[in-house]
Amino acid sequence: MSESTTRIMEKKGAIELTAAMVLSGSLGIFVTESGASPFNAVFFRCVFGAVALGLYCLVRGLFKNHGFTPKKLALAALGGVFIVFNWAFLFEAYKSTSISMATVVYHTQPFYVVLLGALVFRDKITRTKMGWLAVAFVGLILVADISPSDLTSGSRYLVGLGQALLAALLYAFATIIAKKLTGVRPHLIALVQVVVGIPLLLPFTNLSQTGHLGSGWAWLVGIGVIHTCLMYILMYSSYQKLPTAKIAVLAYVYPAVAMLGDWIVYGHHITVLQALGLPLIVAASLGNNLGWKFAPRRKAAAATTATVPSTSGATR
Template identity: 70%
Template sequence: MSQPTAPPAELERKGAFELTFAMILSGTIGVFVVESGASPFNVVFFRCVFGAIALGSYCLARGYFKNHGFTAKKLGLTALGGVFIVFNWVLLFSSYTKTSISVATVVYHTQPFYVVLLGAVLFRDKLTASKVGWLVVAFTGLILVAGVSASDLSGDSTYLVGLGQALLAAVFYALSTVITKRVSGVRPHLIALVQVLLGIPLLLPFAAVGQTADLGARWGWLVGIGLIHTGVMYVLMYSAYQKLPTPKIAVLAFIYPAMAMVMDWLVFGHHVSVVQALGIPLIVTASLGVNLGWRFGPPRRRTPAEQTPSVPETKTAQLVPATSTGGTR
Protein backbone atom coordinates (compact mmCIF):
# COMPACT_ATOMS: atom_id res chain seq x y z
CA MET A 1 0.00 0.00 0.00
CA SER A 2 1.46 3.35 -0.98
CA GLN A 3 2.23 5.86 1.76
CA PRO A 4 0.40 9.21 1.79
CA THR A 5 2.49 11.96 0.20
CA ALA A 6 0.61 14.97 1.60
CA PRO A 7 2.34 17.05 4.34
CA PRO A 8 1.51 15.95 7.94
CA ALA A 9 -0.39 19.17 8.68
CA GLU A 10 -2.58 18.67 5.61
CA LEU A 11 -3.22 15.05 6.53
CA GLU A 12 -4.21 16.08 10.05
CA ARG A 13 -6.62 18.71 8.72
CA LYS A 14 -8.19 16.11 6.44
CA GLY A 15 -8.43 13.65 9.32
CA ALA A 16 -10.07 16.28 11.53
CA PHE A 17 -12.66 16.97 8.81
CA GLU A 18 -13.33 13.25 8.33
CA LEU A 19 -13.77 12.56 12.04
CA THR A 20 -15.90 15.68 12.57
CA PHE A 21 -18.23 14.63 9.76
CA ALA A 22 -18.31 11.04 11.06
CA MET A 23 -19.27 12.22 14.56
CA ILE A 24 -21.96 14.53 13.14
CA LEU A 25 -23.43 11.55 11.28
CA SER A 26 -23.17 9.47 14.45
CA GLY A 27 -25.15 12.07 16.37
CA THR A 28 -28.09 11.71 13.97
CA ILE A 29 -28.54 7.96 14.33
CA GLY A 30 -31.04 8.31 17.17
CA VAL A 31 -33.40 10.25 14.92
CA PHE A 32 -33.12 7.57 12.22
CA VAL A 33 -33.86 4.82 14.76
CA VAL A 34 -36.92 6.51 16.25
CA GLU A 35 -38.31 7.74 12.91
CA SER A 36 -38.03 4.26 11.38
CA GLY A 37 -40.80 3.06 13.69
CA ALA A 38 -39.22 -0.41 13.76
CA SER A 39 -38.41 -2.44 16.85
CA PRO A 40 -34.80 -2.31 18.13
CA PHE A 41 -34.17 -5.89 16.96
CA ASN A 42 -35.48 -5.10 13.49
CA VAL A 43 -33.45 -1.88 13.29
CA VAL A 44 -30.22 -3.66 14.19
CA PHE A 45 -30.99 -6.62 11.92
CA PHE A 46 -31.39 -4.38 8.89
CA ARG A 47 -28.44 -2.25 10.00
CA CYS A 48 -26.37 -5.41 9.74
CA VAL A 49 -27.86 -6.32 6.34
CA PHE A 50 -27.36 -2.93 4.67
CA GLY A 51 -24.15 -2.28 6.59
CA ALA A 52 -22.68 -5.56 5.32
CA ILE A 53 -23.55 -4.56 1.74
CA ALA A 54 -21.89 -1.16 2.18
CA LEU A 55 -18.76 -2.37 3.98
CA GLY A 56 -18.41 -5.46 1.78
CA SER A 57 -18.58 -3.35 -1.39
CA TYR A 58 -15.98 -0.93 -0.03
CA CYS A 59 -13.59 -3.70 1.06
CA LEU A 60 -13.98 -5.43 -2.32
CA ALA A 61 -13.31 -2.21 -4.24
CA ARG A 62 -10.20 -1.48 -2.16
CA GLY A 63 -8.86 -5.03 -2.41
CA TYR A 64 -8.90 -5.59 1.35
CA PHE A 65 -9.87 -9.25 1.05
CA LYS A 66 -6.38 -10.04 -0.26
CA ASN A 67 -3.92 -10.68 2.56
CA HIS A 68 -6.68 -10.06 5.07
CA GLY A 69 -4.57 -11.11 8.06
CA PHE A 70 -7.23 -13.24 9.76
CA THR A 71 -6.27 -16.40 11.63
CA ALA A 72 -8.66 -18.77 13.38
CA LYS A 73 -7.93 -17.09 16.72
CA LYS A 74 -8.35 -13.56 15.35
CA LEU A 75 -11.57 -14.53 13.62
CA GLY A 76 -12.88 -16.04 16.86
CA LEU A 77 -12.05 -12.89 18.85
CA THR A 78 -13.64 -10.74 16.15
CA ALA A 79 -16.82 -12.83 16.28
CA LEU A 80 -16.96 -12.66 20.07
CA GLY A 81 -16.54 -8.90 19.95
CA GLY A 82 -19.26 -8.81 17.31
CA VAL A 83 -21.76 -10.51 19.63
CA PHE A 84 -21.31 -7.72 22.17
CA ILE A 85 -21.38 -4.99 19.50
CA VAL A 86 -24.64 -6.23 17.97
CA PHE A 87 -26.49 -6.50 21.29
CA ASN A 88 -24.97 -3.21 22.39
CA TRP A 89 -26.83 -1.60 19.48
CA VAL A 90 -30.09 -3.33 20.43
CA LEU A 91 -29.87 -2.09 24.02
CA LEU A 92 -28.91 1.46 23.06
CA PHE A 93 -31.66 1.80 20.45
CA SER A 94 -34.21 0.43 22.90
CA SER A 95 -33.15 2.98 25.53
CA TYR A 96 -33.87 5.90 23.16
CA THR A 97 -37.62 5.50 23.47
CA LYS A 98 -37.64 4.73 27.21
CA THR A 99 -35.53 7.74 28.24
CA SER A 100 -34.58 10.12 25.43
CA ILE A 101 -31.87 10.22 22.80
CA SER A 102 -30.03 12.88 24.83
CA VAL A 103 -29.98 11.04 28.15
CA ALA A 104 -29.30 7.63 26.60
CA THR A 105 -26.38 8.98 24.55
CA VAL A 106 -24.71 10.78 27.47
CA VAL A 107 -25.11 7.73 29.73
CA TYR A 108 -23.77 5.55 26.92
CA HIS A 109 -20.74 7.82 26.64
CA THR A 110 -19.40 6.44 29.93
CA GLN A 111 -17.95 3.61 27.81
CA PRO A 112 -14.26 4.54 28.37
CA PHE A 113 -14.56 3.95 32.10
CA TYR A 114 -15.86 0.43 31.66
CA VAL A 115 -12.98 -0.23 29.28
CA VAL A 116 -10.59 0.80 32.08
CA LEU A 117 -12.38 -1.34 34.67
CA LEU A 118 -12.65 -4.40 32.41
CA GLY A 119 -9.00 -4.06 31.44
CA ALA A 120 -8.05 -4.11 35.12
CA VAL A 121 -10.30 -7.09 35.92
CA LEU A 122 -9.76 -9.25 32.82
CA PHE A 123 -6.20 -8.39 31.79
CA ARG A 124 -4.74 -6.96 35.00
CA ASP A 125 -4.13 -3.57 33.41
CA LYS A 126 -2.81 -1.05 35.91
CA LEU A 127 -5.55 0.94 37.62
CA THR A 128 -3.83 4.12 38.82
CA ALA A 129 -5.06 6.54 41.48
CA SER A 130 -5.72 9.13 38.75
CA LYS A 131 -7.93 6.72 36.80
CA VAL A 132 -9.88 5.90 39.96
CA GLY A 133 -10.31 9.62 40.61
CA TRP A 134 -11.65 10.23 37.10
CA LEU A 135 -14.00 7.25 37.50
CA VAL A 136 -15.46 8.82 40.64
CA VAL A 137 -15.95 12.13 38.79
CA ALA A 138 -17.58 10.35 35.84
CA PHE A 139 -20.05 8.42 37.95
CA THR A 140 -20.93 11.55 39.92
CA GLY A 141 -21.81 13.09 36.56
CA LEU A 142 -23.71 9.95 35.61
CA ILE A 143 -25.88 10.21 38.73
CA LEU A 144 -26.73 13.82 37.85
CA VAL A 145 -27.44 13.05 34.18
CA ALA A 146 -29.65 10.09 35.11
CA GLY A 147 -32.04 12.52 36.77
CA VAL A 148 -33.89 9.77 38.64
CA SER A 149 -36.75 11.15 40.74
CA ALA A 150 -38.92 9.65 43.47
CA SER A 151 -41.71 9.10 40.94
CA ASP A 152 -39.38 6.97 38.81
CA LEU A 153 -38.70 4.75 41.82
CA SER A 154 -42.30 4.43 42.97
CA GLY A 155 -44.23 4.53 39.70
CA ASP A 156 -43.64 3.48 36.13
CA SER A 157 -40.19 1.88 35.83
CA THR A 158 -39.82 2.51 32.06
CA TYR A 159 -37.31 5.32 32.55
CA LEU A 160 -35.18 3.22 34.91
CA VAL A 161 -35.23 0.33 32.44
CA GLY A 162 -34.04 2.69 29.69
CA LEU A 163 -31.19 3.93 31.87
CA GLY A 164 -30.21 0.35 32.64
CA GLN A 165 -30.24 -0.53 28.94
CA ALA A 166 -27.98 2.43 28.10
CA LEU A 167 -25.57 1.45 30.87
CA LEU A 168 -25.54 -2.20 29.79
CA ALA A 169 -25.01 -1.10 26.18
CA ALA A 170 -21.93 0.83 27.33
CA VAL A 171 -20.63 -2.24 29.16
CA PHE A 172 -21.17 -4.40 26.06
CA TYR A 173 -19.31 -1.82 23.99
CA ALA A 174 -16.44 -1.92 26.48
CA LEU A 175 -16.33 -5.72 26.32
CA SER A 176 -16.15 -5.56 22.53
CA THR A 177 -13.38 -2.98 22.77
CA VAL A 178 -11.11 -4.96 25.10
CA ILE A 179 -11.64 -8.06 22.95
CA THR A 180 -11.13 -6.52 19.50
CA LYS A 181 -8.06 -4.59 20.69
CA ARG A 182 -6.40 -8.03 20.81
CA VAL A 183 -7.00 -8.47 17.07
CA SER A 184 -3.92 -7.01 15.39
CA GLY A 185 -2.81 -6.97 11.77
CA VAL A 186 -6.36 -6.87 10.38
CA ARG A 187 -8.00 -3.81 8.83
CA PRO A 188 -10.79 -2.42 11.02
CA HIS A 189 -13.11 -2.37 8.00
CA LEU A 190 -12.81 -6.15 7.74
CA ILE A 191 -13.38 -6.59 11.48
CA ALA A 192 -16.52 -4.46 11.27
CA LEU A 193 -17.67 -6.40 8.19
CA VAL A 194 -17.31 -9.75 9.98
CA GLN A 195 -19.26 -8.41 12.94
CA VAL A 196 -22.22 -7.09 10.95
CA LEU A 197 -22.31 -10.31 8.90
CA LEU A 198 -22.43 -12.23 12.17
CA GLY A 199 -25.29 -10.02 13.33
CA ILE A 200 -27.58 -11.22 10.54
CA PRO A 201 -27.98 -14.87 11.67
CA LEU A 202 -27.54 -13.82 15.31
CA LEU A 203 -30.55 -11.50 15.26
CA LEU A 204 -32.76 -13.41 12.83
CA PRO A 205 -34.51 -15.38 15.62
CA PHE A 206 -35.36 -12.11 17.43
CA ALA A 207 -36.28 -9.93 14.44
CA ALA A 208 -39.91 -9.81 13.42
CA VAL A 209 -39.14 -9.18 9.75
CA GLY A 210 -42.80 -9.45 8.78
CA GLN A 211 -43.57 -6.30 10.78
CA THR A 212 -41.52 -4.20 8.37
CA ALA A 213 -43.91 -4.86 5.48
CA ASP A 214 -46.00 -1.82 6.41
CA LEU A 215 -43.14 0.63 6.96
CA GLY A 216 -43.57 2.24 3.55
CA ALA A 217 -41.38 5.34 3.17
CA ARG A 218 -39.88 4.69 6.62
CA TRP A 219 -37.75 2.01 4.99
CA GLY A 220 -35.49 4.90 4.01
CA TRP A 221 -34.54 5.38 7.65
CA LEU A 222 -33.49 1.72 7.98
CA VAL A 223 -31.48 1.82 4.74
CA GLY A 224 -29.83 5.04 5.94
CA ILE A 225 -28.73 3.46 9.22
CA GLY A 226 -26.98 0.69 7.29
CA LEU A 227 -25.49 2.67 4.40
CA ILE A 228 -24.77 5.99 6.13
CA HIS A 229 -24.19 5.17 9.80
CA THR A 230 -22.45 1.84 9.19
CA GLY A 231 -20.88 2.23 5.75
CA VAL A 232 -19.97 5.88 5.20
CA MET A 233 -19.42 6.68 8.87
CA TYR A 234 -17.07 3.77 9.54
CA VAL A 235 -14.98 4.50 6.43
CA LEU A 236 -14.59 8.15 7.47
CA MET A 237 -13.86 7.23 11.08
CA TYR A 238 -11.21 4.63 10.35
CA SER A 239 -9.54 6.88 7.78
CA ALA A 240 -9.40 9.73 10.32
CA TYR A 241 -7.86 7.55 13.04
CA GLN A 242 -4.81 6.98 10.84
CA LYS A 243 -4.19 10.73 10.47
CA LEU A 244 -4.92 12.15 13.92
CA PRO A 245 -3.12 12.09 17.29
CA THR A 246 -4.95 10.64 20.27
CA PRO A 247 -5.72 14.00 21.97
CA LYS A 248 -7.53 15.33 18.90
CA ILE A 249 -9.49 12.08 18.51
CA ALA A 250 -10.56 12.24 22.17
CA VAL A 251 -11.78 15.83 21.83
CA LEU A 252 -13.56 15.42 18.49
CA ALA A 253 -15.36 12.31 19.77
CA PHE A 254 -17.55 14.58 21.91
CA ILE A 255 -19.17 16.00 18.79
CA TYR A 256 -21.23 12.77 18.79
CA PRO A 257 -23.15 13.30 22.07
CA ALA A 258 -23.39 17.05 21.46
CA MET A 259 -24.93 16.48 18.03
CA ALA A 260 -27.28 13.84 19.44
CA MET A 261 -28.56 16.29 22.03
CA VAL A 262 -29.07 19.02 19.41
CA MET A 263 -30.98 16.66 17.12
CA ASP A 264 -33.11 15.39 20.00
CA TRP A 265 -34.08 18.98 20.81
CA LEU A 266 -34.65 20.06 17.19
CA VAL A 267 -36.67 17.03 16.07
CA PHE A 268 -38.43 15.84 19.24
CA GLY A 269 -38.26 18.86 21.55
CA HIS A 270 -36.43 16.93 24.26
CA HIS A 271 -33.90 18.70 26.45
CA VAL A 272 -32.03 17.89 29.64
CA SER A 273 -32.85 19.58 32.94
CA VAL A 274 -30.54 21.99 34.75
CA VAL A 275 -29.42 19.26 37.17
CA GLN A 276 -28.77 16.83 34.31
CA ALA A 277 -26.79 19.52 32.47
CA LEU A 278 -24.48 19.84 35.49
CA GLY A 279 -23.44 16.22 35.08
CA ILE A 280 -22.46 16.46 31.41
CA PRO A 281 -19.21 18.48 31.88
CA LEU A 282 -18.18 16.06 34.65
CA ILE A 283 -18.47 13.10 32.27
CA VAL A 284 -16.73 15.01 29.46
CA THR A 285 -13.82 16.09 31.68
CA ALA A 286 -13.43 12.64 33.23
CA SER A 287 -13.48 10.97 29.81
CA LEU A 288 -10.78 13.29 28.52
CA GLY A 289 -8.79 12.72 31.71
CA VAL A 290 -8.85 8.94 31.23
CA ASN A 291 -8.21 9.00 27.48
CA LEU A 292 -5.40 11.56 27.64
CA GLY A 293 -3.79 10.35 30.86
CA TRP A 294 -4.37 13.53 32.83
CA ARG A 295 -3.26 13.44 36.46
CA PHE A 296 -6.18 13.66 38.87
CA GLY A 297 -5.91 16.23 41.66
CA PRO A 298 -3.46 19.08 42.30
CA PRO A 299 -0.04 18.88 40.59
CA ARG A 300 2.59 17.05 42.58
CA ARG A 301 5.47 19.15 43.85
CA ARG A 302 8.68 18.26 42.07
CA THR A 303 11.77 17.41 44.06
CA PRO A 304 15.04 19.32 43.43
CA ALA A 305 16.37 16.32 41.52
CA GLU A 306 13.32 16.29 39.22
CA GLN A 307 13.73 20.02 38.52
CA THR A 308 17.15 19.41 36.97
CA PRO A 309 16.85 19.54 33.18
CA SER A 310 17.22 16.11 31.65
CA VAL A 311 19.13 15.25 28.49
CA PRO A 312 16.63 15.09 25.62
CA GLU A 313 16.12 11.72 24.04
CA THR A 314 16.91 11.19 20.39
CA LYS A 315 13.43 9.86 19.64
CA THR A 316 9.99 10.87 20.84
CA ALA A 317 7.14 8.49 21.43
CA GLN A 318 4.06 8.86 19.28
CA LEU A 319 0.58 8.45 20.61
CA VAL A 320 -1.40 5.69 18.96
CA PRO A 321 -5.17 6.01 19.14
CA ALA A 322 -6.71 3.24 21.21
CA THR A 323 -9.96 2.85 19.33
CA SER A 324 -12.46 0.09 19.08
CA THR A 325 -12.31 -1.56 15.71
CA GLY A 326 -15.77 -2.94 16.15
CA GLY A 327 -17.53 0.36 15.83
CA THR A 328 -20.12 1.63 18.27
CA ARG A 329 -22.53 4.19 17.04
Protein backbone atom coordinates in the same frame (compact mmCIF):
# COMPACT_ATOMS: atom_id res chain seq x y z
CA MET B 1 6.96 13.30 6.32
CA SER B 2 7.42 17.10 6.48
CA GLU B 3 5.75 19.26 9.11
CA SER B 4 3.47 20.91 6.54
CA THR B 5 2.37 17.53 5.19
CA THR B 6 1.65 16.35 8.74
CA ARG B 7 -0.51 19.42 9.37
CA ILE B 8 -2.44 18.83 6.15
CA MET B 9 -3.00 15.17 7.06
CA GLU B 10 -4.15 16.11 10.56
CA LYS B 11 -6.54 18.70 9.15
CA LYS B 12 -7.98 16.13 6.76
CA GLY B 13 -8.25 13.61 9.60
CA ALA B 14 -10.04 16.16 11.79
CA ILE B 15 -12.56 16.86 9.02
CA GLU B 16 -13.13 13.12 8.50
CA LEU B 17 -13.62 12.38 12.19
CA THR B 18 -15.88 15.41 12.68
CA ALA B 19 -18.03 14.23 9.77
CA ALA B 20 -18.11 10.70 11.21
CA MET B 21 -19.20 11.99 14.63
CA VAL B 22 -21.89 14.22 13.07
CA LEU B 23 -23.25 11.17 11.25
CA SER B 24 -23.09 9.15 14.46
CA GLY B 25 -24.99 11.88 16.28
CA SER B 26 -27.85 11.60 13.79
CA LEU B 27 -28.24 7.84 14.33
CA GLY B 28 -30.97 8.16 16.95
CA ILE B 29 -33.12 10.24 14.59
CA PHE B 30 -32.77 7.64 11.82
CA VAL B 31 -33.73 4.84 14.21
CA THR B 32 -36.75 6.74 15.51
CA GLU B 33 -37.95 7.89 12.09
CA SER B 34 -37.67 4.38 10.62
CA GLY B 35 -40.55 3.26 12.80
CA ALA B 36 -38.91 -0.14 13.21
CA SER B 37 -38.57 -1.92 16.54
CA PRO B 38 -35.04 -1.78 18.00
CA PHE B 39 -34.17 -5.37 17.10
CA ASN B 40 -35.61 -4.97 13.59
CA ALA B 41 -33.57 -1.79 13.16
CA VAL B 42 -30.36 -3.53 14.22
CA PHE B 43 -31.10 -6.55 12.01
CA PHE B 44 -31.49 -4.41 8.89
CA ARG B 45 -28.52 -2.30 9.94
CA CYS B 46 -26.50 -5.51 9.76
CA VAL B 47 -28.05 -6.54 6.40
CA PHE B 48 -27.58 -3.22 4.60
CA GLY B 49 -24.30 -2.54 6.38
CA ALA B 50 -22.90 -5.94 5.34
CA VAL B 51 -23.78 -5.29 1.68
CA ALA B 52 -22.26 -1.79 1.68
CA LEU B 53 -19.11 -2.75 3.62
CA GLY B 54 -18.67 -5.92 1.57
CA LEU B 55 -18.77 -3.95 -1.71
CA TYR B 56 -16.35 -1.36 -0.31
CA CYS B 57 -13.87 -4.01 0.83
CA LEU B 58 -14.17 -5.80 -2.52
CA VAL B 59 -13.58 -2.66 -4.58
CA ARG B 60 -10.62 -1.61 -2.40
CA GLY B 61 -9.09 -5.09 -2.52
CA LEU B 62 -9.14 -5.44 1.26
CA PHE B 63 -9.88 -9.16 1.12
CA LYS B 64 -6.32 -9.76 -0.11
CA ASN B 65 -3.80 -10.24 2.70
CA HIS B 66 -6.64 -9.86 5.19
CA GLY B 67 -4.56 -10.94 8.20
CA PHE B 68 -7.23 -13.21 9.66
CA THR B 69 -6.28 -16.44 11.41
CA PRO B 70 -8.93 -18.88 12.70
CA LYS B 71 -8.42 -17.46 16.20
CA LYS B 72 -8.68 -13.83 15.07
CA LEU B 73 -11.77 -14.61 12.99
CA ALA B 74 -13.40 -16.23 16.03
CA LEU B 75 -12.52 -13.20 18.16
CA ALA B 76 -13.97 -10.84 15.55
CA ALA B 77 -17.17 -12.90 15.50
CA LEU B 78 -17.34 -12.80 19.31
CA GLY B 79 -16.86 -9.04 19.17
CA GLY B 80 -19.75 -8.96 16.70
CA VAL B 81 -22.01 -10.60 19.27
CA PHE B 82 -21.28 -7.82 21.74
CA ILE B 83 -21.53 -5.07 19.10
CA VAL B 84 -24.95 -6.01 17.70
CA PHE B 85 -26.53 -6.47 21.13
CA ASN B 86 -24.91 -3.18 22.17
CA TRP B 87 -26.78 -1.53 19.28
CA ALA B 88 -30.02 -3.26 20.25
CA PHE B 89 -29.92 -2.06 23.86
CA LEU B 90 -28.90 1.45 22.81
CA PHE B 91 -31.84 1.62 20.38
CA GLU B 92 -34.12 0.35 23.16
CA ALA B 93 -32.78 3.11 25.41
CA TYR B 94 -33.69 5.72 22.78
CA LYS B 95 -37.32 4.64 23.13
CA SER B 96 -37.35 4.34 26.92
CA THR B 97 -35.59 7.64 27.70
CA SER B 98 -34.60 9.97 24.88
CA ILE B 99 -31.84 10.16 22.29
CA SER B 100 -30.01 12.77 24.39
CA MET B 101 -30.18 10.86 27.65
CA ALA B 102 -29.30 7.47 26.16
CA THR B 103 -26.32 8.95 24.30
CA VAL B 104 -24.90 10.73 27.35
CA VAL B 105 -25.24 7.67 29.61
CA TYR B 106 -23.79 5.51 26.83
CA HIS B 107 -20.65 7.66 26.92
CA THR B 108 -19.61 6.13 30.23
CA GLN B 109 -18.18 3.29 28.11
CA PRO B 110 -14.49 4.35 28.44
CA PHE B 111 -14.66 3.61 32.15
CA TYR B 112 -15.98 0.12 31.57
CA VAL B 113 -12.95 -0.38 29.31
CA VAL B 114 -10.69 0.70 32.19
CA LEU B 115 -12.36 -1.71 34.63
CA LEU B 116 -12.43 -4.59 32.15
CA GLY B 117 -8.80 -3.91 31.25
CA ALA B 118 -7.92 -4.36 34.91
CA LEU B 119 -9.79 -7.66 35.05
CA VAL B 120 -8.76 -9.10 31.67
CA PHE B 121 -5.28 -7.68 31.08
CA ARG B 122 -4.38 -6.98 34.71
CA ASP B 123 -3.96 -3.31 33.85
CA LYS B 124 -3.22 -1.22 36.91
CA ILE B 125 -5.92 1.25 37.91
CA THR B 126 -4.04 4.26 39.22
CA ARG B 127 -5.35 6.75 41.75
CA THR B 128 -5.81 9.23 38.91
CA LYS B 129 -8.01 6.80 36.97
CA MET B 130 -9.99 6.06 40.11
CA GLY B 131 -10.44 9.81 40.57
CA TRP B 132 -11.81 10.21 37.03
CA LEU B 133 -14.09 7.21 37.60
CA ALA B 134 -15.48 8.95 40.68
CA VAL B 135 -16.02 12.19 38.73
CA ALA B 136 -17.82 10.28 35.97
CA PHE B 137 -20.00 8.51 38.52
CA VAL B 138 -21.05 11.81 40.10
CA GLY B 139 -21.80 13.16 36.63
CA LEU B 140 -23.85 10.08 35.83
CA ILE B 141 -25.89 10.51 39.02
CA LEU B 142 -26.67 14.12 38.08
CA VAL B 143 -27.43 13.31 34.44
CA ALA B 144 -29.72 10.40 35.35
CA ASP B 145 -31.86 12.76 37.49
CA ILE B 146 -33.67 9.81 39.07
CA SER B 147 -36.61 10.70 41.30
CA PRO B 148 -37.89 8.59 44.23
CA SER B 149 -40.94 7.68 42.14
CA ASP B 150 -38.67 6.20 39.46
CA LEU B 151 -37.14 3.87 42.06
CA THR B 152 -40.46 2.73 43.51
CA SER B 153 -42.52 2.39 40.34
CA GLY B 154 -40.01 0.63 38.12
CA SER B 155 -40.49 3.34 35.50
CA ARG B 156 -39.69 2.93 31.84
CA TYR B 157 -37.18 5.77 32.20
CA LEU B 158 -35.18 3.83 34.79
CA VAL B 159 -35.23 0.76 32.54
CA GLY B 160 -33.94 2.92 29.70
CA LEU B 161 -31.01 4.12 31.79
CA GLY B 162 -30.15 0.51 32.54
CA GLN B 163 -30.35 -0.35 28.84
CA ALA B 164 -27.95 2.48 27.96
CA LEU B 165 -25.50 1.35 30.66
CA LEU B 166 -25.74 -2.25 29.45
CA ALA B 167 -25.11 -1.08 25.88
CA ALA B 168 -22.00 0.74 27.09
CA LEU B 169 -20.79 -2.38 28.90
CA LEU B 170 -21.27 -4.54 25.79
CA TYR B 171 -19.37 -1.98 23.72
CA ALA B 172 -16.54 -2.11 26.25
CA PHE B 173 -16.35 -5.90 25.87
CA ALA B 174 -16.12 -5.45 22.09
CA THR B 175 -13.35 -2.87 22.56
CA ILE B 176 -11.34 -5.21 24.76
CA ILE B 177 -11.65 -7.97 22.15
CA ALA B 178 -10.64 -5.57 19.36
CA LYS B 179 -7.32 -4.98 21.15
CA LYS B 180 -6.45 -8.59 20.37
CA LEU B 181 -7.13 -8.19 16.63
CA THR B 182 -3.84 -6.69 15.55
CA GLY B 183 -2.80 -6.95 11.92
CA VAL B 184 -6.38 -7.03 10.58
CA ARG B 185 -7.97 -4.11 8.75
CA PRO B 186 -10.74 -2.58 10.89
CA HIS B 187 -13.10 -2.49 7.90
CA LEU B 188 -12.92 -6.28 7.70
CA ILE B 189 -13.52 -6.61 11.44
CA ALA B 190 -16.63 -4.42 11.09
CA LEU B 191 -17.77 -6.55 8.15
CA VAL B 192 -17.42 -9.76 10.16
CA GLN B 193 -19.39 -8.18 13.01
CA VAL B 194 -22.39 -7.18 10.90
CA VAL B 195 -22.38 -10.49 9.01
CA VAL B 196 -22.46 -12.34 12.35
CA GLY B 197 -25.33 -10.11 13.43
CA ILE B 198 -27.65 -11.28 10.64
CA PRO B 199 -28.23 -14.89 11.80
CA LEU B 200 -27.72 -13.90 15.44
CA LEU B 201 -30.54 -11.36 15.43
CA LEU B 202 -32.94 -13.22 13.15
CA PRO B 203 -34.69 -15.03 16.06
CA PHE B 204 -35.32 -11.64 17.72
CA THR B 205 -36.59 -10.00 14.54
CA ASN B 206 -40.30 -9.75 13.72
CA LEU B 207 -40.31 -9.46 9.94
CA SER B 208 -44.10 -9.26 9.88
CA GLN B 209 -43.82 -5.78 11.41
CA THR B 210 -41.87 -4.46 8.42
CA GLY B 211 -44.82 -4.46 6.03
CA HIS B 212 -46.11 -1.09 7.25
CA LEU B 213 -42.77 0.73 7.29
CA GLY B 214 -43.20 2.49 3.93
CA SER B 215 -40.73 5.39 3.87
CA GLY B 216 -39.14 3.89 6.97
CA TRP B 217 -37.17 1.63 4.66
CA ALA B 218 -35.17 4.63 3.45
CA TRP B 219 -34.18 5.39 7.04
CA LEU B 220 -33.15 1.74 7.59
CA VAL B 221 -31.03 1.76 4.42
CA GLY B 222 -29.47 4.98 5.69
CA ILE B 223 -28.58 3.34 9.01
CA GLY B 224 -26.78 0.54 7.15
CA VAL B 225 -25.10 2.55 4.40
CA ILE B 226 -24.46 5.88 6.15
CA HIS B 227 -24.03 4.95 9.83
CA THR B 228 -22.40 1.56 9.35
CA CYS B 229 -20.39 1.84 6.14
CA LEU B 230 -19.64 5.50 5.40
CA MET B 231 -19.24 6.45 9.06
CA TYR B 232 -16.77 3.63 9.74
CA ILE B 233 -14.78 4.44 6.60
CA LEU B 234 -14.41 8.08 7.68
CA MET B 235 -13.67 7.14 11.29
CA TYR B 236 -11.01 4.53 10.55
CA SER B 237 -9.37 6.78 7.96
CA SER B 238 -9.15 9.64 10.46
CA TYR B 239 -7.61 7.45 13.16
CA GLN B 240 -4.55 6.96 10.94
CA LYS B 241 -4.01 10.71 10.66
CA LEU B 242 -4.77 12.06 14.13
CA PRO B 243 -3.01 11.90 17.50
CA THR B 244 -4.95 10.32 20.38
CA ALA B 245 -5.61 13.68 22.04
CA LYS B 246 -7.50 15.06 19.04
CA ILE B 247 -9.46 11.84 18.61
CA ALA B 248 -10.56 12.01 22.25
CA VAL B 249 -11.71 15.61 21.95
CA LEU B 250 -13.48 15.28 18.58
CA ALA B 251 -15.35 12.19 19.81
CA TYR B 252 -17.57 14.56 21.79
CA VAL B 253 -19.02 15.99 18.59
CA TYR B 254 -21.18 12.82 18.65
CA PRO B 255 -23.16 13.47 21.87
CA ALA B 256 -23.32 17.21 21.11
CA VAL B 257 -24.97 16.58 17.73
CA ALA B 258 -27.25 13.90 19.22
CA MET B 259 -28.49 16.30 21.92
CA LEU B 260 -28.91 19.16 19.46
CA GLY B 261 -30.83 16.97 17.03
CA ASP B 262 -33.03 15.57 19.80
CA TRP B 263 -33.91 19.11 20.86
CA ILE B 264 -34.56 20.44 17.33
CA VAL B 265 -36.52 17.44 16.01
CA TYR B 266 -38.32 16.14 19.10
CA GLY B 267 -38.19 19.04 21.54
CA HIS B 268 -36.32 17.05 24.18
CA HIS B 269 -34.01 19.08 26.39
CA ILE B 270 -31.97 18.44 29.50
CA THR B 271 -32.69 19.90 32.94
CA VAL B 272 -30.40 22.22 34.88
CA LEU B 273 -29.26 19.34 37.08
CA GLN B 274 -28.46 17.22 34.04
CA ALA B 275 -26.58 20.15 32.52
CA LEU B 276 -24.33 20.13 35.60
CA GLY B 277 -23.61 16.41 35.24
CA LEU B 278 -22.82 16.43 31.53
CA PRO B 279 -19.52 18.39 31.72
CA LEU B 280 -18.38 16.10 34.55
CA ILE B 281 -18.76 13.03 32.32
CA VAL B 282 -17.04 14.83 29.44
CA ALA B 283 -14.17 16.05 31.66
CA ALA B 284 -13.76 12.61 33.24
CA SER B 285 -13.61 10.87 29.88
CA LEU B 286 -11.14 13.38 28.45
CA GLY B 287 -9.06 13.24 31.62
CA ASN B 288 -8.93 9.46 31.44
CA ASN B 289 -8.10 9.35 27.71
CA LEU B 290 -5.56 12.17 27.77
CA GLY B 291 -3.90 11.24 31.05
CA TRP B 292 -4.79 14.40 32.95
CA LYS B 293 -3.68 14.27 36.56
CA PHE B 294 -5.07 15.73 39.75
CA ALA B 295 -1.99 17.83 40.59
CA PRO B 296 -1.69 19.20 44.17
CA ARG B 297 -1.86 22.98 44.29
CA ARG B 298 1.55 23.35 45.92
CA LYS B 299 3.30 21.30 43.25
CA ALA B 300 1.51 23.13 40.46
CA ALA B 301 2.47 26.48 42.00
CA ALA B 302 6.08 25.38 42.41
CA ALA B 303 6.22 24.30 38.78
CA THR B 304 4.82 27.65 37.64
CA THR B 305 7.36 29.56 39.73
CA ALA B 306 10.20 27.50 38.33
CA THR B 307 9.28 28.29 34.74
CA VAL B 308 8.79 32.06 35.12
CA PRO B 309 12.50 33.10 35.10
CA SER B 310 13.12 31.23 31.84
CA THR B 311 12.56 33.81 29.05
CA SER B 312 14.96 32.45 26.45
CA GLY B 313 12.50 32.61 23.53
CA ALA B 314 10.45 29.50 24.37
CA THR B 315 7.39 29.09 22.15
CA ARG B 316 3.91 28.06 23.26
